Amino acid sequence: MSGILVVGAGGHAKVVIATLLAAGETVEGLLDDQPSRWGSMVLGYPVLGSLEQLEKPDSRAILAIGNNRVRQTLSERYPEMAWVSAVHPNSVVHSSVRLGAGSVIFAGAVVQPDTTIGNHVIVNTAATVDHDCVLEDYVHIAPGTHLAGQVRLEQGAFLGIGSAAAPGVRVGAWATVGAGSVVIRDLPPHCVAVGVPARPRQAKDQP
Incomplete structure (x- = not known):
């Protein structure tokens, strides 16, 4: 079986590689739909061309794109793809954790018992996820984010760098929590919330 194709050739791809x-x-190489990147190198690996190469039989790939909506779009465009998950050996992930297809857990992250992580989720560098949390599909928690026990992040939620969530709170689908914010009560879907404590400031445009 050939190496893994990394989809996306931006900075996030470096951490995935x-x-x-x-x-x-x-790693076989990278794919990107921006022609200006074709033929360039990322950490010594070539950008091979467009995402059309994902249609080759027996391909294995991983989405190395930080934008939650783009990961959703691409995963749905290629539903038969054997999406690979990646867990850095310098992370701590309890054996009871359930990890979905295409998800990544980066160096220094800690994921505690009985947590469920959906498909194409990003648990970024040095983030911590305590017991019994649920991170639904396409969630991204940024570097240094800390989730207490029994937090639920609904589909596509994004928590910015250095943010935190108190025990048992729920963050609605496709909500965004700003950097350094602290979530102490539930947040509605499609909101942007900032501050300590985090309060919704505006509604995001829905697709």
């Missing part, structure tokens, strides 16, 4: 290599995986 580093995680794959640390986990003992082989």
